[in-house]
Amino acid sequence: MSTNPSDPLAALGDLPGASDAVDSVRKAVDRVYGHRVMRRRSTEVTSEAALRGARASAALSGADWALEEVRRRTDFGSGAEARTVGAALRLTAEAGQLLSVWRQSPLRVLARLHLVAEGGAAPADTVGRPRLAGEQVDEPLIDAPLPDAGEVAGRLEGLSRLVIAGSSAPALVMAAVVHGELLALRPFSSANGLVARAAERVVLVGSGLDPKSICPAEVGHAELGRAAYLKAFEGYLSGTPEGLSAWIAHCGHAVELGVRESTAVCEALQRGAA
Numbered sequence: 001m002s003t004n005p006s007d008p009l010a011a012l013g014d015l016p017g018a019s020d021a022v023d024s025v026r027k028a029v030d031r032v033y034g035h036r037v038m039r040r041r042s043t044e045v046t047s048e049a050a051l052r053g054a055r056a057s058a059a060l061s062g063a064d065w066a067l068e069e070v071r072r073r074t075d076f077g078s079g080a081e082a083r084t085v086g087a088a089l090r091l092t093a094e095a096g097q098l099l100s101v102w103r104q105s106p107l108r109v110l111a112r113l114h115l116v117a118e119g120g121a122a123p124a125d126t127v128g129r130p131r132l133a134g135e136q137v138d139e140p141l142i143d144a145p146l147p148d149a150g151e152v153a154g155r156l157e158g159l160s161r162l163v164i165a166g167s168s169a170p171a172l173v174m175a176a177v178v179h180g181e182l183l184a185l186r187p188f189s190s191a192n193g194l195v196a197r198a199a200e201r202v203v204l205v206g207s208g209l210d211p212k213s214i215c216p217a218e219v220g221h222a223e224l225g226r227a228a229y230l231k232a233f234e235g236y237l238s239g240t241p242e243g244l245s246a247w248i249a250h251c252g253h254a255v256e257l258g259v260r261e262s263t264a265v266c267e268a269l270q271r272g273a274a
Contacts, residue, residue: 006165007165007167007168007169008162009162009169009174009177010167010168010169012169012173012177012244012245012248013169013170013172013173013248015241015244015245016245017246017248017249018173018244018245018249018252020249021172021248021249021251021252021253022170022172022173022248022252024252024256025172025209025252025255025256025259026170028215028255028256028259028260029209029210029215029255029259031259031263032214032215032259032262032263032266033214035263035266036270037266037267037269037270038212038214041269042212042214044269045212045214045262045265045266045269046212046213046214048262048265049213049214049215049216049258049261049262049265050093050213050216051067051070051071051089051092052067052216052218052219052261053092053201053216053217053218053219054070054085054088054092055067055070055085055088055222056216056218056219056220056221056223057088057091057092057193057194057197057198057218057221057222058070058085058087058088058089058194059222060141060193060197060218060221060222060226060229061088061191061193061194062080062081062084063080063081063082063084063085063088065081065085070085070089073085076089083119083121084194086119087116087117087118087194088194090116090117090119091113091116091117091194092198092201094113094116094198095113095201095202095205096213098112098113098202099202099205099206102163102202102206103163103164103166103206104164105160105164106159106160106163107156107157107160109199110156110182110187110195110199111129112128113195113198113199114127114128114188114195115127115128117190117191117194117195117198118190118191122189122190126188129188130149130152130156130187130188131149131152131186131187131188131189132149133148133149133150134149135149135189136189137186137188137189137190137192138189138190139186139190139192139193141193141226141230142183142192142193142230142233144184144233144234146186147184147185147186152185152186152187155184155185156185156187159177159181162177163178170209171204171207171208171209172204172209172248172251172252172255173248174203174207175203175204175207175217176200176236176248176250176251176252178196178199178200178203179196179197179199179200179251180196180233180236180237180247182196182199183196183233183236184233184236184237197217197218197221200217201213201216201217201218204217204255210255214262215255215258215259215262216258216262217251217254217255218254218258219254219257219258219261220254220255220256220257220258221251221254223254224254224257228250229250232246232247232250232251233247235247235250
């Protein structure tokens, strides 16, 4: 779609709907970063955003726990839902440690994210590597056709080249493409949704759009609901300008809802209520 073959994502930010989403997200992020609480208590806002983002990502993967339940629990090893919540929490914590590696070796970051998500629960020889031919994928939320292992390897390599080369596309566009491509490929045997949303976070933070990680898109994705998430994802899968624009706009709306969540946290901190 781009007139510049060396930067194929550049044109996506100019698509109708996508450009509006980019502008709206930038304004929303600027507003929350300008909140007076952020000048002296940004670490607290970051911690709360991480917790809420992890809870929301787990909810999209089938473990829809109340925030206070996530906050108080210490054991996440017993039961499928608990393991999902634990994986989301670990991924959110790990994402911030991988920012400097992402632009040099995105595939290494994805492998690390999958390893962290599994937390020792999966067979060691299946963790941190793309699935092989014939291996099954446990991702109940996404029932789109599953690319074969050869296609996965090729598209992952292509995604890696895009990230390493960099793009003039806005951060929201890159984050949406990374998120959508990982959902489409489901490259690992499990935890693909969790990993895709963690990678989206890595892009948003590492790009400088949300350097303090206080705008949890996962919160917005969960608030918009699974049905809307899947419908927007179908747009990504279509590959059409309209579909891609709808997916980018959906991801932008999710970021804005994450901004709204953290703005509420700022207000609560200002009132002394949190």
